[in-house]
Amino acid sequence: MDNKIAVKVIDPKKSDRKGKNKPPEDNRVGRKIYVRAVDGFFTQIRQRINWILMLGFFILPWIPYGDRQAILFDLVEQKFHIFGLIIWPQDLVLFAALLMISAYALFLVTTFIGRVWCGYTCPQTIWTFIFIWFEEKIEGKFNKRKKLDQQPLTLEKFWKKTLKHTVWLFISLITSLTFVAFFVPVQQLYIDFFTWNSSGIIVFWVLFFTFCTYGNAGWMREIMCLHMCPYARFQSAMFDKDTYTVAYDAGRGEDRGPRSRKKDPKELGLGDCIDCNLCVQVCPTGIDIRDGLQYECINCGACVDACDDVMVKMGYDKKLISYTTERQLEGKKTHIVRSKLLGYSAVLLVMCGVFVYFLMSIQPAKLDIIRDRNQLYRISSEGLVENVYTLKVLNKTEQDLVYQLDFDGIEGYQWNGPKNVPVKAGEVLTLPMSISIDPYNLKKHIAKVEFSATTILPSGERVTVKEESRFFNEI
Ligand code: SF4
Ligand code: SF4
Known part of the structure; x- marks a missing residue:
């Protein structure tokens, strides 16, 4: 059984367009991507997951346990407190086991359902979406933002840009303080920091992580996912034809082209894709999923929501873009249970067993x-x-x-x-x-x-x- 996904070479000059309208609006100007906001089933799921993760991140350092905070990775004292558990350098084998568990869990999930980690839980994605949300509230929708960037500096542009960057920096600072609070007692950290009494090393790390958050979520965005994240590079080693990823059903969508809602596409010789380009405009990495599976796709499902919305408005069936497998697109049956998945599951189980064993053997x-x-x-x-x-x-x-x-x-x-x-x-x-x-x-x-x-x-x-x-x- 051939499990490899064939490489498809895209010719950017070739147009599949049949209609005569002007080309649909893209979401790029130069290298900058102007992401259009979208709502829908997968966006809602992502937002809920993001809320839970964010709340966890911001609240955890404030949870007390006895006379200290419940989670504190005390690097000075060289001991990690996790509620009642104290992990010493002698117990660091636990972390090695935990890292192995995380790695194999990632391999397993990626083989089964692609880069959902990137699309739904990765901090880079979460913070990028938060920054885009504030950007939209301050500067307006994606086309307004595009125009604002292209116009010369005016008073309106100046105050909008100033406000946006101030908000971004404030979020970055709070994020950084929260992160550092996992390593330094939280109350002392905030009191010292805002009364200018923090040590030089603490100030350095707070400013460093502030700068990283601001730079990554405000400026780097998809560049991190495309060029700096190693996961984007090795994920293809885990993908096979039975991996669920966001994909466009070309058999149903082509030939693409605009048409009136009242016209029968078959009579016009068209498929279900109306070439509105909404799926491209909502994509945080700026790709066109209709070109096929691409390493840039973080499986966030934004294009699925955008396209489903279009399909409903046109009176067509949903799922022209959907979470599906290459095998399903070939009209065959997806194999959920397969050797690669079983192998990763077996190693994951063994590593979980090793972790529990080490955890139970921790002596006081x-x-x-x-x-x-x-x-x-x-x-x-x-x-x-x-x-x-x-x-x-x-x-x-x-x-x-x-x-x-x-x-x-x-x-x-x-x-x-x-x-x-x-x-x-x-x-x-x-x-x-x-x-x-x-x-x-x-x-x-x-x-x-x-x-x-x-x-x-x-x-x-x-x-x-x-x-x-x-x-x-x-x-
Ligand atoms: S959103 Fe759907 S209909 Fe519009 S261009 Fe994308 S695939 Fe075609
Ligand atoms: S192609 Fe779709 S699923 Fe992939 S990153 Fe873009 S919007 Fe998200």
């Missing part, structure tokens, strides 16, 4: 044993074989705790050092100590031994962490 304490590297062993004045160690006890909880230390593996040992040690919340206690053993009890040159640290959590739960080491003697 960690014990590290470092042997004295200068001397394998020494003989004490009492004739005992002595090994020197440095114990590092990490209290990963947010309460001060007392840890009881212990040793196992060889009978009749002598512990030289404290056995009950208090460790402050989130701190590491470094304890040099030694173990001495009568040579009579030592049977091997190197013996495997085990240290342990036991504590009682405030919940009453008893936790023991263990770490292996070696005991050397002179035999």
Whole structure:
């Protein structure tokens, strides 16, 4: 079964037009795209998803948990707080698993339904649509904006442009502060920033992310999607003929051309496309989906809404442009269950299992044993074989705790050092100590031994962490 989508070469000089009206209005002037607003089923879905994601983004840093914020990636203290969970650098394997899960989830979704991540959830798309919304409110609809840009500087143009950029910068600043608030306690961040008391590094990052948001959503827009986002480049490796993407039904739409609503297109030798170009005008990446599948398409569905609207007005069936598959367009049946999807699903499941395993194995304490590297062993004045160690006890909880230390593996040992040690919340206690053993009890040159640290959590739960080491003697 051939799963590859054939490359179609477009000749821009060739016109499929049959009508004699003037060419439909495009949404480009030079490299700038003037996106026309659209409403419809997919636009509504996108807007709702965007609202949920935006609310999540802006509200999350303000949610408290105990005496701190619920989500705080504290880079200074090197610990990530996610509600009751504290992730230390030692647990960063969790993030590796999370990244793998995200990557395979993206591969799976892209294989099934194309670039919906880009069209519905990508921050670049969300912020671009927000910026376009404000642009439209201030400067008017897409054709008015086009005219405004072409006219010389007037007072009206000056105040509209000033207002637009001020609003864009304000949104960018709030976005940047919110983003930084995932790494710095939110209330202190806002108080310090607006009272000019923030440190230089905080000011730098706030201004940096403000500039990035303003530049990406205000100026770069589709350039980010087309030329800078790596996902646009490798997505074609996941697409096949059974991938659902936004596509134009050329069999039904061609030959395209304008006509009266009352005329039968068949009598005119026309298909259902009236060549109104609305699908191009609403496209945020400025492409014509009638040219076929293109890497620029972010699967946002705006052209589907625009075309459905036209079809309803003309009294034709909807879905001249729709989410469909290349196979369906060839008149064949789409294969939902296929090896590529099953493969991605299997790896995704395994990675989820690994993630849950690591998550469940996070311990509220960690014990590290470092042997004295200068001397394998020494003989004490009492004739005992002595090994020197440095114990590092990490209290990963947010309460001060007392840890009881212990040793196992060889009978009749002598512990030289404290056995009950208090460790402050989130701190590491470094304890040099030694173990001495009568040579009579030592049977091997190197013996495997085990240290342990036991504590009682405030919940009453008893936790023991263990770490292996070696005991050397002179035999
Ligand atoms: S919106 Fe529909 S009818 Fe209009 S040009 Fe696009 S495909 Fe043709
Ligand atoms: S072609 Fe349609 S779905 Fe693709 S980016 Fe443009 S408007 Fe969105």
